[in-house]
Amino acid sequence: MRSELFSADNLEKESAQPGLRLQNSKLLKAELNGEFMARVGSMVAYQGQVHFEALGSGGIGKFLKQKLTGEGVPLMRVKGHGDVFLAERAADVHLIDLEPGDALSINGANVLAFESSLKYDIKMVSGAGMMSNAGLFNCVFTGQGRIAVTTHGTPVVLTVDQPTYVDPQAAICWSASLQTGYHRADQLGLGTLLGRSTGERFTMSFAGQGFVVVQPSEEPPGGFAGLGGGNQQSSGGILGNLFD
Known part of the structure; x- marks a missing residue:
């Protein structure tokens, strides 16, 4: 049987x-001898x-946080x-x-999978x-x-060594040591009141030393429904203490 389908590019890649x-x-291979964690439903073959x-x-702690925030990774152990x-x-x-x-x-x-x-x-x-892609909350890995992470399209990795601004729906991940905030990109004025907009109302700001991964696609934000924009450093209360 002959076909370009059977070219070396499509054959299973082996490693010792x-x-x-x-x-x-677009396909992750896990050569398994033990265990790893993966997103539920992500297995296509084994x-x-x-x-x-x-x-x-x-874990119960992450389960409660996920229910409160809408953020988290539905996991399976493989x-x-x-x-x-x-x-x-x-x-x-x-x-x-x-x-x-x-x-x-x-x-x-x-998040697709991790060790x-x-x-x-x-x-x-x-x-x-x-203003973040994940909403009010994100997962922090240490x-x-x-x-293994996924993006919709080929991303750009920005080195943060000067003030950096990113569309919040295109920001995938970043160095957790960076200082984050939000910046009003669409200036208020008569045009705004009349319904004219640049379509770039807010951007996420990053400062410090690190990197930000930006995908060429805008995903709708998720997170904790009902909480509007604002400086979360002043949120406080039960949620502030729980997620510090």
Whole structure:
């Protein structure tokens, strides 16, 4: 049987080392010898002795936070020996290796899989209010290990070494050490009152030293419904204490 479908580019990529790696730009391959965490429903194929265990958001604390915020990652634990292939609606897949001391703030909707050595929590996006892609909250990953994230289209990685502003619906993830806020990009005036707008009412601001990953697509914001924009550093109260 002959077909371009069977070209070397489409054949399964083999490696002697277990772990997460790219099969292609839209497909993640996990060469499994132990366990890792993955988004529920992301498995498209597997070979070998593999078991899947639903975890919800990964613990009662994260479950409560997810219910309160709408943010989080619906997880399954994948265990055993074999090869597991994962994807999310043909989105582009990218791998990020975290080292000790690193912290990555990411929209939970863009998390595809991660090694079990990593830890994550749901945190307030300081100063950004409802202006972040994930809404009022984001997932913050720490520890040492690899995480696979998704974007809609090929992203740009901006180095934050000067004031940086990003459409909140295009910001995927950023260095958690950055200071975040929001900036009114569409100036108020008679034109605004008459319904004329640039379509860029607010942007997220980033300051400090780090990076921001921006996708060429705008996703509608999620998060805690009913909370408007504002400086979250002054939110306080029960939620402020819970997510500090």
